[in-house]
Amino acid sequence: MKVLESRFLIDFVNMVQEGYEQGWHERNGGNLTYRIKPHEVEAIKDRLYDRGEWTPIGASVPDLAGEYFLVTGTGRYFRNVPIDPEVNLGIIVIDETGENYKVVWGYADGGRPTSELPSHLLNHQVKKRVTNGRHRIIYHAHTTNVIALSFILPLKDEIFTRELWEMMTECPVVFPEGIGVIEWMVPGGKEIGIRSSELMEKYNVIVWAMHGMFASGETFDETFGLMHTVEKAAELLIKVMSTGNMKRQTITPQDFRDLAKAFHITLDERFLYEKDENGHMPGVY
Ligand code: 13P
Numbered sequence: 001m002k003v004l005e006s007r008f009l010i011d012f013v014n015m016v017q018e019g020y021e022q023g024w025h026e027r028n029g030g031n032l033t034y035r036i037k038p039h040e041v042e043a044i045k046d047r048l049y050d051r052g053e054w055t056p057i058g059a060s061v062p063d064l065a066g067e068y069f070l071v072t073g074t075g076r077y078f079r080n081v082p083i084d085p086e087v088n089l090g091i092i093v094i095d096e097t098g099e100n101y102k103v104v105w106g107y108a109d110g111g112r113p114t115s116e117l118p119s120h121l122l123n124h125q126v127k128k129r130v131t132n133g134r135h136r137i138i139y140h141a142h143t144t145n146v147i148a149l150s151f152i153l154p155l156k157d158e159i160f161t162r163e164l165w166e167m168m169t170e171c172p173v174v175f176p177e178g179i180g181v182i183e184w185m186v187p188g189g190k191e192i193g194i195r196s197s198e199l200m201e202k203y204n205v206i207v208w209a210m211h212g213m214f215a216s217g218e219t220f221d222e223t224f225g226l227m228h229t230v231e232k233a234a235e236l237l238i239k240v241m242s243t244g245n246m247k248r249q250t251i252t253p254q255d256f257r258d259l260a261k262a263f264h265i266t267l268d269e270r271f272l273y274e275k276d277e278n279g280h281m282p283g284v285y
């Protein structure tokens with residue numbers, strides 16, 4: 001089967017296009033990776049080549065040994081992916097040590113995988129373990145409103161989670177485990193990848209301050225939907241804050257507890273603190 005006709009590649013390209021249309025992928029901003037299922041690899045095996053060099057990943061991912069990934073190219077524009085997937089995307093395989101990768105398809109004009117490959121693979125490694133292999137997608141986007149919020153809110157999981165939950169009733173249903181937040185760090189390396197993967201142990205979405213978000217999921221729809229929901233909540237919060245008014249009413253901690261009961265979800269009490277008279281987390285700001 002031709003790689004370009006594979007369902008997973010078509011779904012991947014559609015998600016790239018949707019992300020671009022949201023305005024989250026200026027220039028080469030953002031990247032996407034998909035851990036390909038064994039039967040999907042089998043179906044395209046005769047179209048993969050074996051002439052590339054093993055290249056160091058820059059991170060150690062032994063639990064991903066032998067796995068195949070579809071990966072956006074570094075420096076490539078999301079805008080151009082649907083126009084020419086074979087140039088702007090590639091498939092890589094991880095060696096048996098989990099230290100190196102090899103390109104087996106794509107990057108047709110000599111491209112390479114995203115510079116955020118260490119973060120993507122370290123996150124995949126954690127998610128493969130904690131979801132028993134269910135999660136297959138890691139998505140990085142430069143989401144406008146979440147980036148704006150990272151200049152305003154204290155960079156704490158408890159504050160981002162609570163403020164975004166309050167913006168739409170269904171937010172806690174979509175991300176009941178909350179949101180992790182990482183202070184500004186140099187992108188594209190192992191350190192930010194390790195910090196991200198530590199947070200991915202408990203969250204499905206994390207914020208990189210002044211940069212964007214990373215989301216993890218089982219399907220393309222679910223992962224895109226998570227990114228979209230968090231970013232929409234951030235847009236609402238920016239709008240509310242921009243009025244210059246204090247919130248007159250909001251969803252209270254007890255409302256969240258009632259919601260959790262009705263929707264059979266668990267919401268950690270550390271996000272349900274009583275706020276001070278300024279509507280803030282006491283003792284923080
Ligand atoms: P790449 O072009 O290497 O994927 O980098 C884009 C980006 O968003 C870095 O954080």
Ligand code: ZN
Binds near residue numbers: 030187
């Ligand atoms: Zn980025």
